[in-house]
Amino acid sequence: MVSISAKTFGMMVSVATLGAAISFAGTAFAQEKNVTEDQIVRALAPEKKPLTRGLSTGPQTAVDPTVTAAETKFVERIRGRSTRSLSSAEREEIASMVKDKPKIDLEINFDYNSADISAKSLPSVQALGRALTNNEIKGSTFVVAGHTDAAGGDAYNQDLSERRADAIKRYLVDKYGINGTDLVTVGYGKSKLKNPSQPMAEVNRRVQVVNMENKSTASAK
Template sequence: MLKSFGKVNSTSGRATLVCATLLALTAGLAHAGDGVSADQIRDALTKPRISRSMTAPAPDATASAAQGKFVASLRNRPTRSLSLGEREQIATIAREKPAIDLEITFDYNSAEISQKAMPQVAALGQALSDPGLKGSTFVVAGHTDATGGEEYNQELSERRAESIKRHLVDKYGVAAADLVAVGYGKSKPKDAANPADPTNRRVEVVTMTDKTASK
């Protein structure tokens, strides 16, 4: 798995953010430290997450239609307009969707993307600009570790997810409606046994619908 990014580190004065697999693990992805390429990002965001268990029922047509309608309703929504219930529904849907983690660092106590992180953000921008992905609906979900207050972490995760979204729109021409920025603060640690661990700092990028379903 790739590592994550997301909030203030009180000892190093750096904050780490990530574009990530939501609550399930994805096998076979490169590590962020390996320098994830645009091709790797594109492939991860188009391949199925994990084969559905043979005992798990496939969603019926009514449920699939309702899910598609909900995802379509998220397009053009401001991050802070999303209710807790909507954020939880996004997380539930995203569990089985294609996703990838990308390590992106931020300046101390800031939503400004660090210069060090720009090559990785560029790879993400190139991937999302690919004709094979362009027009799909993606969630950019921000997470922090458990250090600090709940309200602070929630706000920081939202600002950093929005920062990534704005950069992708402004620098790479990704349609704003195709990117749904969501903040989860410290409510969904990747490593629940170690809530203050840096691996919990992340922003997850998940393909919610392909380009044909998003129109």
């Protein structure tokens, strides 16, 4: 009888320990959804480019091979454009250009079937606002891209992603005084799922922010 009680007690302790571990893991996961200003700044800060030396023995100069003349011209053309005015070809060109740029995916929730930012996601949007006005990265052109999960049709999700990208831009302009022309908004609907194997997963409902590393086209501050 005593040995059985001991075994039962041991099982109870093991179950309690497992339950505590699951609870702790769940708490940690919830905390990771709200990012900080510092995390965003570090994610969007341009990578330090290596210095290159020409044939002459003159001083070294920093060369940024990612910013080409064609890219600069394209970014200048789309700055200040409305989200809906971008053609599918322009959206794809943006997607191609940002592949190797500093970026961060933010899990920003919106009210159901709307572009209203949910109260629980405001801390992340506010952290983004502070980050984009941080001296380390401000003055560049940033792409704000809206993405949805796979629920619903293509047209519906395209419209929703555009409205949500616009909502983020509007908040950043109104609350943090960021120049609207420094924020290029684009919507991709459900066409670029972050996790295609789980098309309905929350991770697909996101806003991606990309630093175009192109201060020459940004407005003066």
